[in-house]
Amino acid sequence: MEDDGIVALYFARSETAIAETEKKYGAYLHEVAYRILRNLSDTDEIVNDTYMGAWGAIPPTKPNNFRHFLSRITRNLSFNRLAYLKAGKRNAVFVELDECIPDGKNDVEQVWEAKEIGAVLNRFLKTLDDKSCAVFLGRYYHSCSIDELAKQYRLSARQVKYLLSKVRNRLRDYFEGEGVVL
Secondary structure: OOHHHHHHHHHOOOOHHHHHHHHHHHHHHHHHHHHHHOOHHHHHHHHHHHHHHHHHHOOOOOOOOHHHHHHHHHHHHHHHHHHHHHOOOOOOOOOOOOOOOOOOOOOHHHHHHHHHHHHHHHHHHHHOOHHHHHHHHHHHOOOOOHHHHHHHOOOOHHHHHHHHHHHHHHHHHHHHHOOOOO
16 A cells, blocks of 8 residues: 555544554564664564554644654654663763754754754765765664674775764764854
């Protein structure tokens, strides 16, 4: 079933919307959650919570890109669960960028700032070559490990680490050039 049809089922409040969502995106959502949590039972729970989150958000929201809409719900729920499980401990996978962008949870200014930083980040990503962009997004959006990225892009782990370091340095310089103070 196409995404528009699934979204229409949500608008009609048909319970088959969840079944169709699971059929089309269940494996993908499990992968997204598992990359963050590395725990199957938590992953299953997060994916179920994603379906409930979509049920609660549609309507009134009509997502432009349903897959992206679901993955954002899954990522947000997964990171919230990870924060709960870690209870103040640092997670080495995400420590490299966690202080770069404010969380935007507390006040209007932070929300506006986070949106502006997101726009600058999107412009920066367009300046990268395809491989650098893919590795950067693989690491920091899709939560892939260094070894997974090395295998996927036929690089050594050392080359992936070097590439990520180079891109982070370029990102810092780009932010400074755009007047973003972190």
